[in-house]
Structures are given as structure tokens and as C-alpha cells.
Amino acid sequence: MSNPQSKWTYGSLAGGEAESFSGSLPCRHYAQERRVTAREALGRAVRFLREREIESPRLNAEIFLGHVLDRPHSHLYFESHRLLSISQLAKFKKLTVKRSRHEPLSYLIGKQSFMNLSFMVNSKVYIPRPETEILVDAVLKLLRDSFLHAHRRPLIIDLGTGCGNIAMSLAQEMPEAIVYATDISGEALEVAAHNAQLHHLEDRVVFIKGDLFDPLREEDLEGRVDVIISNPPYVATREIESLPPEVRREPRIALDGGKEGLEYYQRIIPLSSRFLRRGALLALEIGHGQLEKIRHMIACQEDMEPAGIVKDYKGIERIILTKKKVTGEE
Numbered sequence: 568m569s570n571p572q573s574k575w576t577y578g579s580l581a582g583g584e585a586e587s588f589s590g591s592l593p594c595r596h597y598a599q600e601r602r603v604t605a606r607e608a609l610g611r612a613v614r615f616l617r618e619r620e621i622e623s624p625r626l627n628a629e630i631f632l633g634h635v636l637d638r639p640h641s642h643l644y645f646e647s648h649r650l651l652s653i654s655q656l657a658k659f660k661k662l663t664v665k666r667s668r669h670e671p672l673s674y675l676i677g678k679q680s681f682m683n684l685s686f687m688v689n690s691k692v693y694i695p696r697p698e699t700e701i702l703v704d705a706v707l708k709l710l711r712d713s714f715l716h717a718h719r720r721p722l723i724i725d726l727g728t729g730c731g732n733i734a735m736s737l738a739q740e741m742p743e744a745i746v747y748a749t750d751i752s753g754e755a756l757e758v759a760a761h762n763a764q765l766h767h768l769e770d771r772v773v774f775i776k777g778d779l780f781d782p783l784r785e786e787d788l789e790g791r792v793d794v795i796i797s798n799p800p801y802v803a804t805r806e807i808e809s810l811p812p813e814v815r816r817e818p819r820i821a822l823d824g825g826k827e828g829l830e831y832y833q834r835i836i837p838l839s840s841r842f843l844r845r846g847a848l849l850a851l852e853i854g855h856g857q858l859e860k861i862r863h864m865i866a867c868q869e870d871m872e873p874a875g876i877v878k879d880y881k882g883i884e885r886i887i888l889t890k891k892k893v894t895g896e897e
């Protein structure tokens with residue numbers, strides 16, 4: 568049950584009845600309001616989000632305020648007595664109200680950090696997750712070791728690149744690497760291309776639109792690739808409706824892994840060895856409870872062998888690593 572006191576408080580924050588706030592109200596509507604300090608606005612937004620059961624209401628509100636004031640949210644302490652301008656307050660309210668309707672925080676501020684880089688995101692792309700940083704870390708560790716004394720440039724394929732976060736983090740960490748990144752979504756690739764420009768990686772990350780490996784067939788990569796990496800869609804179709812509302816706002820094409828969530832692995836695993844050189848790596852992020860079935864798919868590939876499993880922060884087996892055998896037919 569909502570607290571009438573904080574509803575009233577947010578009423579003033581939202582320029583009237585909170586739920587009727589549309590974000591397109593004319594500025595003079597706000598001009599009638601008393602100017603508020605950053606601290607007051609923050610307190611109201613935290614209460615508003617908490618009442619609407621948004622997880623981590625304070626962190627969300629702080630990030631919005633930092634975004635509006637163009638300051639890192641960790642520095643807000645120094646801004647607490649600052650009076651917000653009318654337009655800053657309007658922007659802050661708009662973000663808060665949208666968040667209360669379960670729009671993902673990253674879409675609202677238009678960015679997400681991943682491996683210490685900031686990536687532009689919008690509703691056309693999947694939002695990079697911390698679990699996927701574990702995937703990139705695992706690959707970097709193995710690649711750095713094996714390329715320490717190699718005198719050639721590592722070739723990497725990233726399947727389903729989204730905003731380009733995996734491809735660009737690898738390229739950034741391995742200044743010699745060339746990354747081929749595919750996605751079936753042209754809208755996602757537009758975002759990825761923007762991010763490549765932002766990080767000055769256009770020369771080493773090649774984005775190609777198409778279905779998994781299909782667009783790579785003309786690139787003369789067969790038997791030459793050092794790593795294939797992917798965080799494919801892996802949610803079972805029937806589970807999509809029960810995902811949190813924020814996740815359901817992400818593109819369905821980025822989530823839906825087919826009947827059991829395994830369709831992409833069924834396609835990626837058998838095709839990988841055609842592209843990998845001997846001893847090279849296939850690294851996949853996997854869903855909760857999918858390990859055994861994916862392990863079985865790998866075991867069915869005569870020229871591939873297991874190279875490790877990595878758990879995520881919750882202790883769930885999240886990353887599966889496989890290598891193309893060094894012996895055997897190319």
C-alpha cells in the first residue's frame with residue numbers, strides 16, 4: 568500500500584498527479600514549482616521508486632541525478648545542496664517516472680558499461696550483463712597466454728554481437744586482434760558501429776549483418792580463426808513471458824533461444840570447427856541448467872575437446888570453453 572505522504576511528495580516532484588505526468592508538459596508548468604535541491608529531488612525519487620517496487624531505488628535515482636547533472640553518481644555528495652534548474656528537474660522526473668514503469672535503466676540513460684568501456688545502448692539492443700564480462704575475461708586469459716610469443720594477429724569471431732560489447736572489449740584488450748562480429752539485427756549493428764567509432768575500433772572490428780556464420784563465408788576465415796565467442800539468445804520460448812518486465816523490454820530476437828533455449832548452440836557448435844584452427848577456442852555463455860545438454864553436443868563433435876567451465880557470481884555454470892583438437896583432420 569502506498570504511503571500518502573510520499574505520494575503527495577512525489578506529486579510535487581512530478582508536477583501534479585505522478586501517474587499523469589507525461590514528460591511533454593510545457594516548461595511553464597514546472598516554472599510554478601519551488602526550486603529543489605539535488606538532495607530533495609533524490610529523496611523524493613527514491614521514495615517514488617521504492618513504492619513502485621523498483622529494485623535498488625536509491626542507486627537508480629542517483630544514476631539519473633548524476634546523468635542529469637553530468638556527474639558520476641559517486642560524486643553526488645558534493646552536489647547535494649545544489650539547486651536543480653527547471654529543465655534538470657523536468658528531465659530527472661521524466662527518467663524516474665519511466666523507470667517506475669519498468670523501462671530499463673540503461674535504455675533511459677542510453678549507455679551501459681562493460682569491461683571498463685562505456686557502450687551506447689537503446690531499445691534495439693540487448694543490454695550487456697556482468698556475466699558476459701566473465702566470458703570475455705576467460706577468453707582473454709587463455710588468449711594472452713597462447714599469444715604471448717605468437718607472431719601473428721589473432722582472428723576472432725563474435726556471433727550475435729548486439730551493441731558490440733564483446734567484440735570491442737576483446738579488440739581493446741588485444742591491440743593486434745581482428746574481430747569479425749555478426750548479428751541478424753541491422754538495428755543492433757547500427758548501434759555497434761556507433762560504439763566502434765566511439766572507441767576508435769572501426770579498423771579492427773568488422774560488423775557484418777546475417778545469420779550466425781553465414782555472412783562470414785566470403786571472408787576466407789575457414790581453418791584460420793583463433794577464437795569463436797558468443798553469448799547467443801538462450802531463454803526457452805515458454806519462459807520469456809515470466810522474465811522480469813525490464814528484460815521483456817529487450818529485443819525478443821536477443822532472448823529467444825527456441826523451444827528449450829538451445830537452438831543456437833545446436834547450430835553454432837557443429838559449424839565452429841570449420842572456422843577454427845587446430846587448438847583454437849570456442850567460448851560460449853550458457854543459460855542456467857543448460858550445461859549437460861551443451862556438453863553432450865560438444866562431446867558429439869569428434870574434433871572438439873572440453874577446455875573448461877567457469878561459474879558466474881552466483882555459482883552457476885555460465886561459460887563453457889571448448890578447443891579444436893590439435894591432432895586429427897583439419
Ligand SMILES: C[S@@+](CC[C@H](N)C(=O)[O-])C[C@H]1O[C@@H](n2cnc3c(N)ncnc32)[C@H](O)[C@@H]1O
Pocket residue numbers: 692693694695696699726727728729730731732733749750751752755777778779798799800801820821822
Ligand atoms: C543475448 S544477445 C548478446 C548481445 C551481446 N553479444 C552481449 O553479449 O551482450 C544475442 C544477440 O544475438 C543476435 N542474434 C539473434 N539471432 C541471431 C542470428 N541468427 N544470427 C546472428 N545474430 C543473432 C541478437 O540480435 C542479439 O544481438
